[in-house]
Amino acid sequence: MNSIIAHELVKTYDKGAVRALDGLNLDVKEGTVLGLLGPNGSGKTTTVRVLATLLTPDSGSATVAGIDVLKHPDEVRKVIGLSGQYAALDETLTGWDNLNMFGRLYHLNSSGAKKRAEELLEKFSLTEAAKRPIRTYSGGMRRRLDLAASLIVKPKVLFLDEPTTGLDPRGRMEMWEVIDDELKNQVGGERLEITVEANQIPEATKLVEQVTGTKPSVDNGIRKISAPVSNGSASLIQVLRLLDDAKIHPLDIGLKRPSLDDVFIALTGHVAEVVVEGGANVAKRK
Amino acid sequence: MLQNVSDFLVITKRQLLQMIRIPEVLIFATIQPAMFVLLFRFVFGGAIDSGVKGGYVQLLMPGIFVQTVAFTLAATAVGLAADMQKGLIDRFRSLPISRSAVVIGRTVGDTLQNIVTLIVMGLVGFLVGWRPSSGPVKVLLGFLFLLAFGYSMSWIGVLIGLSVREERVAQNLVFMTVFPLTFLSNAFAPTTGMPKILQYFAEWNPVSTMVAACRQLFGTQNIFGATANSWPSQNPILMSLIYMVLLVAIFAPISVRKYVRVSK
Ligand SMILES: Nc1ncnc2c1ncn2[C@@H]1O[C@H](COP(=O)(O)OP(=O)(O)O)[C@@H](O)[C@H]1O
Ligand SMILES: [Mg+2]
Numbered sequence: 001m002n003s004i005i006a007h008e009l010v011k012t013y014d015k016g017a018v019r020a021l022d023g024l025n026l027d028v029k030e031g032t033v034l035g036l037l038g039p040n041g042s043g044k045t046t047t048v049r050v051l052a053t054l055l056t057p058d059s060g061s062a063t064v065a066g067i068d069v070l071k072h073p074d075e076v077r078k079v080i081g082l083s084g085q086y087a088a089l090d091e092t093l094t095g096w097d098n099l100n101m102f103g104r105l106y107h108l109n110s111s112g113a114k115k116r117a118e119e120l121l122e123k124f125s126l127t128e129a130a131k132r133p134i135r136t137y138s139g140g141m142r143r144r145l146d147l148a149a150s151l152i153v154k155p156k157v158l159f160l161d162e163p164t165t166g167l168d169p170r171g172r173m174e175m176w177e178v179i180d181d182e183l184k185n186q187v188g189g190e191r192l193e194i195t196v197e198a199n200q201i202p203e204a205t206k207l208v209e210q211v212t213g214t215k216p217s218v219d220n221g222i223r224k225i226s227a228p229v230s231n232g233s234a235s236l237i238q239v240l241r242l243l244d245d246a247k248i249h250p251l252d253i254g255l256k257r258p259s260l261d262d263v264f265i266a267l268t269g270h271v272a273e274v275v276v277e278g279g280a281n282v283a284k285r286k
Numbered sequence: 287m288l289q290n291v292s293d294f295l296v297i298t299k300r301q302l303l304q305m306i307r308i309p310e311v312l313i314f315a316t317i318q319p320a321m322f323v324l325l326f327r328f329v330f331g332g333a334i335d336s337g338v339k340g341g342y343v344q345l346l347m348p349g350i351f352v353q354t355v356a357f358t359l360a361a362t363a364v365g366l367a368a369d370m371q372k373g374l375i376d377r378f379r380s381l382p383i384s385r386s387a388v389v390i391g392r393t394v395g396d397t398l399q400n401i402v403t404l405i406v407m408g409l410v411g412f413l414v415g416w417r418p419s420s421g422p423v424k425v426l427l428g429f430l431f432l433l434a435f436g437y438s439m440s441w442i443g444v445l446i447g448l449s450v451r452e453e454r455v456a457q458n459l460v461f462m463t464v465f466p467l468t469f470l471s472n473a474f475a476p477t478t479g480m481p482k483i484l485q486y487f488a489e490w491n492p493v494s495t496m497v498a499a500c501r502q503l504f505g506t507q508n509i510f511g512a513t514a515n516s517w518p519s520q521n522p523i524l525m526s527l528i529y530m531v532l533l534v535a536i537f538a539p540i541s542v543r544k545y546v547r548v549s550k
Contacts, residue, residue, distance in 0.1 A: 052380050056547075077382040088373035092304045104296040105381045133307060149377070 001066055003157050004028035004051060009060035011046050020046040021057065033183070045085055048161045052082045065156040081150035081158040085165070087142035089134045095121060095145050096130040099152065106153045120148040124178060140171035144178060151182065192235055193226040194243075195252040201225065204250070207242045211235050229255070293383040297391025301365075302398065315361075316403050319354045320410045326350065326474065327414045338507055340417055345510060347407075347416045348428075348500035349473030352493055354403060355436030356468055359443040360460040361396045366447025367456035375448075375548065386542045393440040400436045404429060420505030428503035431526065435496050438530040441537035448544045472510040473497045489516045492529040498522035 006026035012019050020043045028034050036044045049055040051064055053073035062069040065079045089098050096117055103113030121127045124144040129137060137145065143163060150158060163179065164172040192212060196204045201218060205225050208216045212235060216227035229235040232255045243250060305312045323346070331342040338344055366389075369375050378388045408416075408429075418425045443460070450456045470484060471477070471493040477485050488494055494511065499522040501508040511519045518525040 049376075054376055054379055074382060077380060080380065082377070082380040084373050084376060086373050088377040090300060090304070090374060091372065092308050093300065094307070097300075097303055097307070101296060101300050102377075102381070105293060105378070105383050105387075107292075107382070 001030045002027060002063070003030045003032075003066075004034070004062070004064055006047075006051070006062040007060055009047070009050060009062060010058045011043075011050060011055065012058055021050070021060075023060070026062075045161055048082070048084075048159045052080055052159050053077055078153075079156040081153070081155035083143075083146045083150040083158075083160050083163060085161045087134075087146040089142065089146060089149070091135040092133055094131050094133055095126050095137070095141075098134065098145065099149060102149045103152050108152070116152055120151065123181075124148045138171075140167050140174060143167065143171075143175055147175075147178065147182075190229055190232045191226050191256045192229045192232070192239065193224060193252075193254055193256050194239070194250045195222065195224050196248060196250050198223055200248045203246060204243065204248055207246065207248075208239060211238045211242065223251075226256070293387035294391040294394065297378075297388055298395040298398065301392070301395030305399070312399065312402060315399065316406045319350060319403060319407050322350050322353075323347070323407060323410045323414065330474070338509055340419075340506070341415065343411065343415045344417070344504075344506040345501065345508075346474070347411045348497050348504055348506070349471075350411075351404065351407065351432050351500060352435065352496045353468040353473055354407065355400055355432045356439055356464055356493055356496075357460075358396050358400055358436035359439040359446070359464055360457070361399065362392055362440040362443025363447040363450075363456045363460050364443075364453055365396070366392060366444060367450055368453040370448060370451045370548070371453055375545075379545075379548075385546050389444045389541055389545050393437060393444065396440050396443075397433055397437045400433055404432060418504035418506075420503060424503050424505065428500050431496070431499060431503060431523075434530055435492075435526065438533035438537075441534055441541055444541035445537055445544055448541065448548045467491065468493050471497060472508070476510040478511075486516075489519050492526065492533075494518070495522045495525040495529065499526045 004026055005028070006024055009021045009024040010019075011021040024043070024047060026034075026047075036047060038044055046055065050057050051062055051069060053069055053076050056070070064076050067075045067079070069076055090101070093101070099117035099120055100113050103116050104110070106113075108116060118127075121130045124147070126141060126145060126148070129141060134142060134145065143166075147160070147163065150160075160179070164175045167175060192208065194204060194208065198220070201220065201223060205216055205218055208225050208227050212227040212229050214227050216225045218225050236253070236255060240253065326346050327343050331346070366375070369378075375388070418428070420428075446460060447456055450459060470480075470488050471491045472488060473493060477488040477494065480488055489511070495518045498508045498511050498519065502522060508522075511522075
């Protein structure tokens, strides 16, 4: 499925004087990270705002996670996370208050919102600052909390608009690490992947399932079997043993870690803005 | 529907939390009207020969109460403009909540703040000689009237806050309009002494009808408008109710529409 499709989006400001989007087309596969690069004023923020239902385009259409942005904006809002160009938080409230409030607004129940707030604070190393008002936070802490707020309901599509502007180099690095980790977390970490001869696929699949405890996904075309694992190397050894016992010799076997390509980080670490778009299966990026 | 209710309650709760996290805001919001009570009571109170039983303070208190709740408009406008400026409104708009939750939550939150302010002012007033003489039921009714008026004014504030988008601009705009409105009324001095055209305006001014209504509910003769024979002067309670209904009926839908389309 496509997580974002945009078709001929046009958006003008000031009664047509500024043409921010002039027939934008996007086609983003699920489970991919898309970076939008461009100089200031090229329409990146406008694109994000249209896709996040904040702005109505003059013409064109778009779907996010398969839902029509113009026809069903309410449905779109349920499956997206948005972290805008500037941290949008209640400065007077604490980090904990903010996450708890947004959790409630995402319709988690009282204990669910609290639990999620604590998880996210922990994950983004903000537990110590949790009870301090946001106005005492550093720029990097604000951005991390802002990102945390956009991840409350594990969105299907996550929009990040300039997640690192205004941060010093260290803050940027930290922020990218957090984003990278988050993408891995979304898919539950490592996957075991093996490639075997076509006639061995059924049996190998059974063995992988036996070890990993989850139904592997099988690509018959490239004869690849893959399944998520939590204890990577132990599972790998175990699968190898079983395969050996069954006289199956894999053409290729290994653990795949989902990660933002170094190239991607190198690129985006130096440009103004990116839209990072994660899906349920970021790990399958090839 | 139930979901909608809980959405706006979350927003209201946020405002109450703000009061707890920064108590100074509420303290100043309360000290200011309390100071007004004291200043007017002791600076003008001596000079104005009111001629009502219990002295000028009986006429003054309803005036200051109404002035204070009229400024709910300011609180709402400034609060929402600040949220706009910080991008919070955008974030709220990206959440799966009902389109009216944020603005309803805000108006309700500002009304709750008014309760605290009115209690403090009532107590200060009592200390300096204010003695409502109409009995507990009517006094309570008077305060409910004040809260309702504050709530309806708050809806104008929503539209202003979302339109100007900047805290400072909202602040200036609101003070420039609400202050004259509260002084061009019977709140502190008789309307009968004003030039004809101002007098006409003052008598139809919702602040005047509210002040007259409150004086009636608190059991004080409204001598600041007693000789005026315009319809609103003669029927202040009814006229005030009509104003409140009109304000909400006009500004609530416009403001919600504005919220849906507003964009930083
Ligand atoms: N609210 C607005 N009113 C008028 N012009 C705007 C508004 N927002 C953006 N623009 C203009 O639209 C163009 C694209 O802006 P934007 O989407 O913010 O670009 P980017 O995020 O790539 O810097 C710019 O020329 C900008 O000046
Ligand atoms: Mg931008």
